[in-house]
Amino acid sequence: MTQPDTRTLERVKLALRSQRIETPSWAYANSGTRFKVFPQEGVPRNPYEKVADAGVVHQLTGVAPTVALHIPWDRVDDYADLAAFAGDHGIGLGAINANVFQDNDYKLGSVTNPDPGVRRKAVDHLLECVDIMDRTGSRDLKLWFSDGTNYPGQDDIRARQDRLAAALRETYDRLGDDQRLLLEYKLFEPAFYATDVPDWGTAYAHCLELGPKAQVVIDTGHHAPGTNIEFIVAFLLRVGKLGAFDFNSRFYADDDLMVGSADPFQLFRIMYEIVRGDALAPEAGIAFMLDQCHNIEAKIPAIIRSVLNVQEATAKALLVDADALAAAQRSGDVLAANAVLMDAYNTDVRPLLAELRTDLGLDPDPMAAYARSGYFDRIRAERAGGQQAGWGA
Numbered sequence: 325m326t327q328p329d330t331r332t333l334e335r336v337k338l339a340l341r342s343q344r345i346e347t348p349s350w351a352y353a354n355s356g357t358r359f360k361v362f363p364q365e366g367v368p369r370n371p372y373e374k375v376a377d378a379g380v381v382h383q384l385t386g387v388a389p390t391v392a393l394h395i396p397w398d399r400v401d402d403y404a405d406l407a408a409f410a411g412d413h414g415i416g417l418g419a420i421n422a423n424v425f426q427d428n429d430y431k432l433g434s435v436t437n438p439d440p441g442v443r444r445k446a447v448d449h450l451l452e453c454v455d456i457m458d459r460t461g462s463r464d465l466k467l468w469f470s471d472g473t474n475y476p477g478q479d480d481i482r483a484r485q486d487r488l489a490a491a492l493r494e495t496y497d498r499l500g501d502d503q504r505l506l507l508e509y510k511l512f513e514p515a516f517y518a519t520d521v522p523d524w525g526t527a528y529a530h531c532l533e534l535g536p537k538a539q540v541v542i543d544t545g546h547h548a549p550g551t552n553i554e555f556i557v558a559f560l561l562r563v564g565k566l567g568a569f570d571f572n573s574r575f576y577a578d579d580d581l582m583v584g585s586a587d588p589f590q591l592f593r594i595m596y597e598i599v600r601g602d603a604l605a606p607e608a609g610i611a612f613m614l615d616q617c618h619n620i621e622a623k624i625p626a627i628i629r630s631v632l633n634v635q636e637a638t639a640k641a642l643l644v645d646a647d648a649l650a651a652a653q654r655s656g657d658v659l660a661a662n663a664v665l666m667d668a669y670n671t672d673v674r675p676l677l678a679e680l681r682t683d684l685g686l687d688p689d690p691m692a693a694y695a696r697s698g699y700f701d702r703i704r705a706e707r708a709g710g711q712q713a714g715w716g717a
């Protein structure tokens with residue numbers, strides 16, 4: 325394996341310059357598992373402080389210029405003011421995440437609930453989220469439903485699909501020209517028995533029915549063990565229905581751990597399909613978001629680490645020698661083709677990334693820069709009083 329030549333390195337650095345990774349407001353707050361939330365010091369007490377933390381992550385990494393909001397966790401009186409505050413911190417407000425999974429009324433589901441009154445309430449919340457997008461300037465509405473049934477016969481599986489379609493339609497029709505509806509799927513919540521949007525096929529079918537402004541979100545934590553996620557990426561990209569990622573690592577029995585931590589090779593394979601599909605640049609319209617919570621690890625460094633993990637996987641994906649790969653594939657040389665991918669994956673891209681950061685006027689080591697910055701000591705002191713933000717469970 326030879327080291328990449330200068331031209332390759334310049335090409336990779338150029339592509340990495342345009343990469344954008346959105347961080348989630350809830351990752352800065354006290355959140356973490358469905359069973360216990362372990363509080364930490366210095367945690368934000370309101371959406372403004374979450375935005376300030378997100379600003380620090382962008383300042384140090386240079387590739388995280390937006391923060392996603394979750395409503396009602398991030399409800400504020402004046403969204404224009406929050407957007408201006410974000411601007412002061414060098415970032416913008418990103419996707420609006422709806423929350424129809426934490427209200428007593430949603431015991432039997434939200435938009436698929438058998439009670440039309442509950443369905444109305446859920447859809448009204450989705451419409452409220454679009455109102456908020458109008459004020460924050462957000463492009464994307466991200467929808468995740470923990471709707472489904474636990475027991476055979478509990479409710480009519482097919483009727484629930486009709487109710488889901490109707491709710492999505494009403495929300496879709498409310499979108500502005502430049503706004504999108506992004507639909508998530510998840511295999512196992514509320515139940516392995518019957519979740520209403522359990523897989524990418526279901527999400528894809530609903531998005532197809534809705535129209536061009538509806539696209540699928542791949543949350544990397546929402547699959548069965550062994551699922552080939554890069555296949556889903558390739559398929560959805562090919563048909564123009566991949567809208568976004570929620571990146572994380574699935575080994576918490578949910579979707580909360582740092583992306584690329586336990587399986588960096590999977591992340592590389594995913595990012596390779598993105599590069600292969602020419603979908604890395606912001607103009608391609610794929611939102612690369614983190615959806616994580618940090619329960620036992622320090623939050624801001626964990627988010628920085630996650631951003632760096634995505635960046636590293638992307639750099640490796642960009643190093644794949646496309647010509648050599650195509651030649652090996654054409655000639656049916658299985659081992660050579662596999663070796664081309666592995667060569668790229670096994671390249672140490674840390675020097676390249678350090679160089680990129682230096683070019684951008686950043687510290688080459690964002691983790692060390694954060695540790696040195698004194699930011700944590702400041703927020704620990706400043707945020708000592710008051711009620712720390714959690715995820716309202």
Ligand code: RM4
Pocket residue numbers: 394421468508510543570579615
């Ligand atoms: C869900 C899903 C959603 C996220 C919540 C917090 O599992 O992934 O995207 O908003 O968790």
Ligand code: MN
Pocket residue numbers: 468508543570579615
């Ligand atoms: Mn998610």
